[in-house]
Amino acid sequence: xxxxxxxxxxxxxxxxxxxxxxxxxxxxxxxxxxxxxxxxxxxxxxxxxxxxxxxxxxxxxxxxxxxxxxxxxxxxxxxxxxxxxxxxxxxxxxxxxxxxxxxxxxxxxxxxxxxxxxxxxxxxxxxxxxxxxxxxxxxxxxxxxxxxxxxxxxxxxxxxxxxxxxxxxxxxxxxxxxxxxxxxxxxxxxxxxxxxxxxxxxxxxxxxxxxxxxxxxxxxxxxxxxxxxxxxxxxxxxxxxxxxxxxxxxxxxxxxxxxxxxxxxxxxxxxxxxxxxxxxxxxxxxxxxxxxxxxxxxxxxxxxxxxxxxxxxxxxxxxxxxxxxxxxxxxxxxxxxxxxxxxxxxxxxxxxxxxxxxxxxxxxxxxxxxxxxxxxxxxxxxxxxxxxxxxxxxxxxxxxxxxxxxxxxxxxxxxxxxxxxxxxxxxxxxxx
Amino acid sequence: xxxxxxxxxxxxxxxxxxxxxxxxxxxxxxxxxxxxxxxxxxxxxxxxxxxxxxxxxxxxxxxxxxxxxxxxxxxxxxxxxxxxxxxxxxxxxxxxxxxxxxxxxxxxxxxxxxxxxxxxxxxxxxxxxxxxxxxxxxxxxxxxxxxxxxxxxxxxxxxxxxxxxxxxxxxxxxxxxxxxxxxxxxxxxxxxxxxxxxxxxxxxxxxxxxxxxxxxxxxxxxxxxxxxxxxxxxxxxxxxxxxxxxxxxxxxxxxxxxxxxxxxxxxxxxxxxxxxxxxxxxxxxxxxxxxxxxxxxxxxxxxxxxxxxxxxxxxxxxxxxxxxxxxxxxxxxxxxxxxxxxxxxxxxxxxxxxxxxxxxxxxxxxxxxxxxxxxxxxxxxxxxxxxxxxxxxxxxxxxxxxxxxxxxxxxxxxxxxxxxxxxxxxxxxxxx
Numbered sequence: 001x002x003x004x005x006x007x008x009x010x011x012x013x014x015x016x017x018x019x020x021x022x023x024x025x026x027x028x029x030x031x032x033x034x035x036x037x038x039x040x041x042x043x044x045x046x047x048x049x050x051x052x053x054x055x056x057x058x059x060x061x062x063x064x065x066x067x068x069x070x071x072x073x074x075x076x077x078x079x080x081x082x083x084x085x086x087x088x089x090x091x092x093x094x095x096x097x098x099x100x101x102x103x104x105x106x107x108x109x110x111x112x113x114x115x116x117x118x119x120x121x122x123x124x125x126x127x128x129x130x131x132x133x134x135x136x137x138x139x140x141x142x143x144x145x146x147x148x149x150x151x152x153x154x155x156x157x158x159x160x161x162x163x164x165x166x167x168x169x170x171x172x173x174x175x176x177x178x179x180x181x182x183x184x185x186x187x188x189x190x191x192x193x194x195x196x197x198x199x200x201x202x203x204x205x206x207x208x209x210x211x212x213x214x215x216x217x218x219x220x221x222x223x224x225x226x227x228x229x230x231x232x233x234x235x236x237x238x239x240x241x242x243x244x245x246x247x248x249x250x251x252x253x254x255x256x257x258x259x260x261x262x263x264x265x266x267x268x269x270x271x272x273x274x275x276x277x278x279x280x281x282x283x284x285x286x287x288x289x290x291x292x293x294x295x296x297x298x299x300x301x302x303x304x305x306x307x308x309x310x311x312x313x314x315x316x317x318x319x320x321x322x323x324x325x326x327x328x329x330x331x332x333x334x335x336x337x338x339x340x341x342x343x344x345x346x347x348x349x350x351x352x353x354x355x356x357x358x359x360x361x362x363x364x365x366x367x368x369x370x371x372x373x374x375x376x377x378x379x380x381x382x383x384x385x386x387x388x389x390x391x392x393x394x395x396x397x398x399x400x401x402x403x404x405x406x407x408x409x410x411x412x413x414x415x416x417x418x419x420x421x422x423x424x425x426x427x428x429x430x431x432x
Numbered sequence: 433x434x435x436x437x438x439x440x441x442x443x444x445x446x447x448x449x450x451x452x453x454x455x456x457x458x459x460x461x462x463x464x465x466x467x468x469x470x471x472x473x474x475x476x477x478x479x480x481x482x483x484x485x486x487x488x489x490x491x492x493x494x495x496x497x498x499x500x501x502x503x504x505x506x507x508x509x510x511x512x513x514x515x516x517x518x519x520x521x522x523x524x525x526x527x528x529x530x531x532x533x534x535x536x537x538x539x540x541x542x543x544x545x546x547x548x549x550x551x552x553x554x555x556x557x558x559x560x561x562x563x564x565x566x567x568x569x570x571x572x573x574x575x576x577x578x579x580x581x582x583x584x585x586x587x588x589x590x591x592x593x594x595x596x597x598x599x600x601x602x603x604x605x606x607x608x609x610x611x612x613x614x615x616x617x618x619x620x621x622x623x624x625x626x627x628x629x630x631x632x633x634x635x636x637x638x639x640x641x642x643x644x645x646x647x648x649x650x651x652x653x654x655x656x657x658x659x660x661x662x663x664x665x666x667x668x669x670x671x672x673x674x675x676x677x678x679x680x681x682x683x684x685x686x687x688x689x690x691x692x693x694x695x696x697x698x699x700x701x702x703x704x705x706x707x708x709x710x711x712x713x714x715x716x717x718x719x720x721x722x723x724x725x726x727x728x729x730x731x732x733x734x735x736x737x738x739x740x741x742x743x744x745x746x747x748x749x750x751x752x753x754x755x756x757x758x759x760x761x762x763x764x765x766x767x768x769x770x771x772x773x774x775x776x777x778x779x780x781x782x783x784x785x786x787x788x789x790x791x792x793x794x795x796x797x798x799x800x801x802x803x804x805x806x807x808x809x810x811x812x813x814x815x816x817x818x819x820x821x822x823x824x825x826x827x828x829x830x831x832x833x834x835x836x837x838x839x840x841x842x843x844x845x846x847x848x849x850x851x852x853x854x855x856x857x858x859x860x861x862x863x864x
Contacts, residue, residue: 017622019641027766143608152645153604154586171603172585176575190449208670209451211663213584231643234666238640241673242755248677249751250744257756257770264773265780268748272785275744279737280792286733293725293732300725300732301718304848305711307736312682312707316700319681323674324689334459338689341696348697353704360712416736 006039013040022051025060026258037063046072050080053256054087055263061092070099077151078107079124079232086112086121119203120196122236123217123226126150129157130183132166137179139169152229154214158183163223165193165216193218196225200236205328207233244326247404248319250275274409282307282416289424292432298365299427302374306423309353310381310415317342317389318411322404325397339390346386347379354378369431377423381415388414438471445472454483457492458690469495478504482512485688486519487695493524502531509583510539511556511664518544518553551635552628554668555649555658558582561589562615564598569611571601584661586646590615595655597625597648625650628657632668637760639665676758679836680751682707706841714739714848721856724864730797731859734806738855741785742813742847749774749821750843754836757829771822778818779811786810801863809855813847820846 013021025033025048037044037060044064049057049072061069073081073096081100085093085108097105107125114120128150130139139156143149155168167187177186192206194217206212207230217226243253250271255264286293286303293300321342324330330338358375362368392410393403445453457465457480469476469492476496481489481504493501505513505528513532517525517540529537539557546552560581562571571588575581587600599619609618624638626649638644639662649658675685682703687696718725718735725732753774756762762770790807794800824842825835 017642019643023761026761027763029769140607143604144610146608149604149608152602154645170584171607172575172581175572175603175607176578176581178576208666210449211451213586213663230662230666231645234640234662234669237666237670238673241670241677245673245677245680245751245755248681249747251748251752255752257752257761257766257773261773261776261780264777265784268745268777269781269784271748272741272744272781275741276737276785276789279740282740283733283737286736290729290733294729297722297726297732300729300735301715301722303732304718304736304739304852305708305715308711308714308844308848309704309707312704313700315681316683316703319677320683320687320689323677329455329458329689331459334689337461341689341693344693345696345700348693349701349704352697352701353708357708412740416740420736 009036009039010043013043018045018047019051021045021048022053026053026056026256030059033059034063044068044072046074046076046080049073049084050076053258054254055256056258057084058088058092066095069095073099074101074104077124078104078111078126079122081108082111082121086116114196117200118196119194119198119200119217119228120226122200122203122232123196123228124150124232125226126153127157127216127224127227128153128155129159129163129165129224130169132158132160132184134158134183135179136174136177136181136183136186139174139183140179150227152231153227154229155188155227156183157216157224157227158187159224165218165224167191168214168216170213193222194228195220201240203228204233204236204240208237240326244322244404247402248322248408250408271408275412278409278413278416281413282420285417285420286424289420289428292424292428295432296370296427298367298370299424302361302370303420303423305357306374306377306381307416307419309357309378310385310419311412312385313346313349313382314385314389314411314415315408317346317386318393318407321390321393322407325393325403330394335394339387339394342386342390343383346383350379350382353382367431370427373426373430374423377419377426380422381419384418385411385415441468441471442475445475450477450479451483453477453480454485458485458488458688462491465491466495476500476504478506478508478512481505481516482508485690486686487688488690489516490520490524498527501528505531506533506536509556510536510543510558511554513540514543514553518548546628549632550628551626551630551632551649551660552658554632554635554664555628555660556582556664557658558585559589559648559656559659560585560587561591561595561597561656562601564590564592564616566590566615567611568606568609568613568615568618571606571615572611582659584663585659586661587620587659588615589648589656589659590619591656597650597656599623600646600648602645625654626660627652633672635660636665636668636672640669672758676754676836679834680754680840682840703840707844710841710845710848713845714852717849717852718856721852721860724856724860727864728802728859730799730802731856734793734802735852735855737789738806738809738813739848739851741789741810742817742851743844744817745778745781745814746817746821746843746847747840749778749818750825750839753822753825754839757825757835762826767826771819771826774818774822775815778815782811782814785814799863802859805858805862806855809851809858812854813851816850817843817847 085096111121155170157165158167160166168191169183169186173186192215194215196217196219214227214229216224219225246253252267255267354375357378358371361374362371388411393407396403396406517528543553587602589597590599592598600623601615601618605618624647626647628649628651646659646661648656651657678685684699687699786807789810790803793806794803820843825839828835828838
């Protein structure tokens with residue numbers, strides 16, 4: 001199909017959803033992408049741009065004719081345009097903004113005036129608000145006479161005379177009620193107002209926790225400035241998860257399969273470098289016991305087991321802690337209980353696996369005291385892994401540092417150092 | 433507050449959302465929980481049960497009076513009741529089902545007849561369907577005359593005479609149109625029908641990918657049987673993420689902070705056991721070179737660095753691969769390109785960190801050939817870590833095994849074995 005047949009390509013792409021076209025563009029090679037975009041340009045839809053990964057998006061924008069780009073952008077909702085331009089550099093941003101109609105441009109610029117990752121950036125400005133005293137009939141007539149209703153909306157927002165939101169009425173309730181019913185009688189129990197400066201992660205949390213469908217956004221004075229809908233919150237939740245999972249593994253959170261080799265390597269190098277430092281630190285511990293190892297080479301054979309088991313237990317506890325902090329299940333109220341619990345879990349598994357490993361080492365090397373040493377070292381390492389795995393994320397969270405980002409290196413350092421020190425130290429003390 | 437003052441407790445809990453009360457119950461100790469539930473029982477809301485973690489939920493149900501439990505359950509939507517009873521054992525399930533009205537009980541039992549984690553379990557049975565030929569006025573009159581409309585609904589589903597869904601009309605469009613407008617003229621472009629047997633993970637993917645708000649669910653014959661709304665899809669997405677993140681870290685995916693110590697230890701023991709086996713395997717490799725280490729103890733000091741860097745790089749690549757498989761960014765089409773890319777990334781970082789580590793080892797031990805050996809071993813380990821990190825998840829996915837669950841042990845085994853083998857093997861070959 002990429003052989004240059006524009007008509008056939010267009011026909012073939014016709015039934016695809018913009019999100020699928022974006023996925024397709026992400027999966028093919030850069031040269032195929034450029035050709036495809038240029039062949040398909042007459043039909044190019046702004047929604048495809050919204051769905052693209054950032055790195056690819058810039059490439060596609062560069063490949064599009066300015067006029068086609070302008071057409072594509074004009075069709076988008078204002079919140080999608082904000083999403084599109086917020087990471088662009090100034091000249092490219094100016095091109096896109098220049099393509100918009102005046103009203104849209106003002107809306108986009110106003111949204112950009114809110115901090116990055118805030119509710120103000122996420123919201124759509126188009127809302128349906130109604131004075132508190134309106135009836136169902138007033139609302140229906142108002143909507144029938146509006147020329148520009150939002151693409152998607154689920155609630156009519158009741159506002160007081162100062163434009164402060166006071167309640168949500170679902171469209172379903174309005175539809176089922178008689179025209180004379182006051183809207184006030186139909187408001188939902190659950191009503192949350194979101195400040196425009198609130199962090200988008202907190203917005204996603206509120207939607208997920210309280211099963212919100214849409215929520216009004218207000219400015220500093222409490223006046224209605226926009227609305228956030230659940231589909232926006234769902235994307236944010238998805239991104240936050242992606243970020244957590246990537247950060248836990250030490251991969252730059254904006255990495256994607258369409259990065260170049262060099263970008264991808266760079267995105268992972270920082271963590272590898274930190275890991276190198278902690279690994280060298282652990283090696284220094286081993287070096288302290290070089291003489292002991294020289295006298296009993298079995299120690300060198302067994303020591304990675306202690307460290308590896310510790311690292312694993314530490315990662316487990318840390319992941320549980322990071323998740324619990326993100327879902328706000330771990331709070332100041334239950335912190336102490338959770339720490340004690342994790343240490344008990346570590347001690348329990350330390351006992352089980354320490355005993356198991358002691359048996360293995362005993363049979364393998366036939367030195368009972370070596371078996372005792374590795375069992376004891378395993379127990380100590382498991383307990384400290386649990387302690388490090390829970391306390392470090394909690395501490396970083398208290399310091400306002402994302403625990404998913406920074407916990408890993410600290411936890412690994414602790415488990416490696418404790419593991420080697422406990423095993424080799426006990427060995428040199430008991431065995432030699 | 434837990435001192436027994438029922439009136440004050442009720443007053444204090446009054447403004448809290450059921451989800452917050454559930455969180456509170458999860459965070460306090462078991463004895464406080466029992467007392468709080470018994471004090472608060474008159475006001476106990478079914479939604480609190482829905483929001484609770486499974487392990488806690490059983491405890492709370494046991495603490496509630498049967499009558500209060502029955503009252504609480506009767507207020508719930510049928511999909512919430514399904515969620516509540518699906519993991520219960522038969523006698524407890526019978527108690528809850530017995531408390532329901534006949535129609536609700538049939539609905540719940542029908543939902544339970546669909547496979548676990550399917551769209552049929554997730555959907556709500558209450559839908560608003562309209563014949564294709566209806567007008568806006570017909571729909572409004574129908575809704576005004578209905579006594580039992582669903583709690584939340586966003587679309588009127590158009591159906592043909594055989595009850596096959598043919599289109600969605602948003603309530604907003606209906607509201608803005610005149611009474612004579614045929615519903616057919618207002619249908620949305622984007623319309624996805626979900627088979628009742630579809631896996632809930634695929635449902636969540638479709639909602640996220642196509643920005644769906646609600647989608648009709650159909651049976652084997654294509655007849656409308658229910659509807660899934662975006663808030664259900666959002667919870668599934670959240671659970672899937674939780675599962676991925678927990679499985680990647682080797683923690684049982686249903687673990688929660690409210691598990692007992694014994695449950696928590698058990699939930700992590702499997703992975704620790706697998707890790708023990710792979711660590712012993714790696715130790716066997718070291719044991720093969722015991723003689724070499726005996727001649728040069730510096731090898732024992734440095735070898736954990738090679739393995740640790742390999743393990744890290746493997747985890748990074750594996751996480752990227754698992755995520756890309758979950759989001760369907762990694763497919764059969766681009767598999768080859770991604771494998772080559774990952775290996776190049778591994779080679780690039782292998783070169784950088786191999787060189788760096790060679791310098792460190794050179795200065796540390798003053799043996800140029802040792803420096804060369806560790807540098808080369810690092811390069812080999814980084815490349816094989818990248819290869820293992822990408823190929824293993826892809827292979828498991830092809831075998832229909834969740835890559836998040838099983839990739840870790842395989843990848844670690846590869847990086848450990850290759851790391852120790854490359855470093856010690858090269859050392860015994862070149863240095864001695």
